[in-house]
Amino acid sequence: MRYEWESMNRSRCRMAMVTTGIFYACIIACFVAADQRSYDGYEVWRAEPRTMKDVEFLKDLGFTTEIDYWSEPTTPGKPVDILIHPDKERTLRSTLETERIPFHTYIDNVQQLILEQMRRKIEAKNSRELRSILDFDYRVYHDYDEVMEWMNTITMEFPNNVTMEQIAVTYEGRPMYVLKFLGGGDVDKPVIFIDSLIHCREWITTASLLYIFKEMMTNPLYKHMLEDANWYFVPMINIDGYVETWTNDRLWRKTKSTGSSSLCTGVDANRNWDSYWSVSGSSNDPCSNLYHGPTPESEPVIRHLARYVLSLGKIDGYLSTHSYSQYILYPYNYANITTPDYELQDSVGEKMKNAIYAVYGTEYTNGLGATVLYEFSGTTSDWTYDKAGVKLSYTIELRDTGEYGFLLPPEQIIPTGEEYLAALEVFKNELTTL
Known part of the structure; x- marks a missing residue:
């Protein structure tokens, strides 16, 4: 609806x-x-932990209170963005001042x-019938129905290359689909799998990828990307949550499942994979934004996506798309441990980073997830590496670095897509040479 x-x-x-x-x-x-839900009076503060003691204090604070970290405490000197409820502003201000952790207002009006x-969205809206993906407006964000319309349109417009397959039903009963972009020809072409919107408030993930696949299908400059690889794309994983962000709460993060023993709703779907589940960087509190769920793969969309990925047998590269912070992260995420394929992962990540920089000078950081970001388990890329055997598994954190956070202005959709497309082009090229 x-x-x-x-x-x-x-x-x-x-x-x-x-x-x-x-x-x-x-x-x-x-x-x-x-x-x-109104976010009138909400602010985003940027705290600046100077010591590991400050970092550990902020981590503990996040697990013991209902704080919504937009960027997590990781290492001294790395900023921490915190969404501040107006009713908790005085208490948190006093707490940070007592601990002598510097902070300042970074976004003064979230609403x-x-x-x-x-x-x-309203200014750009028109009633033109969508006959081609070229009719779609890539300069604004689109709700669930409109993304579904784009998916149906691209399959009808390119029936020889694009098919859509249902792979799951969400907790609230919505179908989840994968789009398959197959160029024909060599049966041994690399297989690349991309997902987005596992955290539903990260609207830029789906928006930028719709633009990217439009370019792949219509721009002669990127014709080789379909010719040289087969692509699998899940535009929306956390569909129920995405609908929630449009209808009730723009900053909702989790799924919409409800447990029999909790008054709180939802699971962090990127803590729910059956890979080092509940080991680190997640919570057993159902009211936490980092709640890992009652069991691994308790969420239908994660359980069925995992089964589908395994059913493909051969996947050469997997990119799970997130925002924000401008990171290229490879396994492991659950602990500061490198994989046997560390050198290859780091090398390809550096090349993607350089390709992104070459577009608009946007700087990404490439590295081990647990080191660059923080330790967090039950994640997509740890699972795809360990369980699905995908050596080149990455988490991509798109724009920006906190100026707008999860509320990236729509005029940055296409530039973000252009940068990510450059990275994907390099990624494809690397896979064809392995």
């Missing part, structure tokens, strides 16, 4: 585009009408960024 505030109120919003103030007032009214994304 298309998000309620758009379908009920778009015409009123269009009529209100007389002044900026009236327009924003209309958007706010639309949100209220749909019971959309304004959310409304700005929606304003761009």
Whole structure:
């Protein structure tokens, strides 16, 4: 179902585009009408731990309170972004000051960024029938129904190359699909698997990849990418959560499953894989954003995606797409341990990093997940490396480094896609030479 505030109120919003103030007032009214959670008064603070004691304190704080870390405490000197509830601002300020951990306001109005994304959406909206993927507007974010429309369109437009297969049903009963981009020819071509939106508030992941696959199918410059490799693409893993971000809570992260013994909803799907499950960087508290679930693969989308990946038999490269922080991460994530394929993983990661930089000068960091980011287990890339035997398994954290965080402005969709496309081109080239 298309998000309620758009379908009920778009015409009123269009009529209100007389002044900026009236327009924003209309958007706010639309949100209220749909019971959309307001982040009015919320801020994002950037804390700057100077010692390991500061880092450990922030980690413990995250596990003992309902703090939403936008970027996790990892090492001294690396900033930590924290979403601040207005009711907890005074307490947290006092706590950080007592511990002498420096911090400052990094985003002073979270709700304004959310409304700005929606304003761009309404301004760009048109009623033109989607006859081709070239008709799709890649300059704005799209809800579940619109992404599904794009998926159906690309399969109808390129029936000889693109097929869609249902591989799961979500907790709330929505189908999950994989798109297969097969160029024909050599049966021994590399197989590359890409997923996105396992954390549903990371809208840039799906948006940038829709642009990328449009370029692969329509731009002669990237014709070789389909000719040289077979691609599998899951545009939306956490579909129920994605719908939630459009209808109720823009910053929802987890799935929407409910356990019989908890009043809290959802599981962190990237802590739910059957790979070092619950070992590190996750929580057994169902109310935590890092809740790993009651059992490995308790979430239907993870369980069935795992079965599908294993059923393919041969996958040469796997990239799980996230945001934000601008990282290229390879296993292991659960502990500071390198794999036997460390040198190859690091070399290919460096080449992707350099390809991204060559587009707009955007700097990514390449390295071992547990070292560059932090130790976290039950993750996609640890599972694909260990259980599916994919040597070149990566977690890609897209733009930015915190200026907008999960609320990346829509004008950055295409530039982000162009950078990621450059990395994928290098990734494909490396696989063809192995």
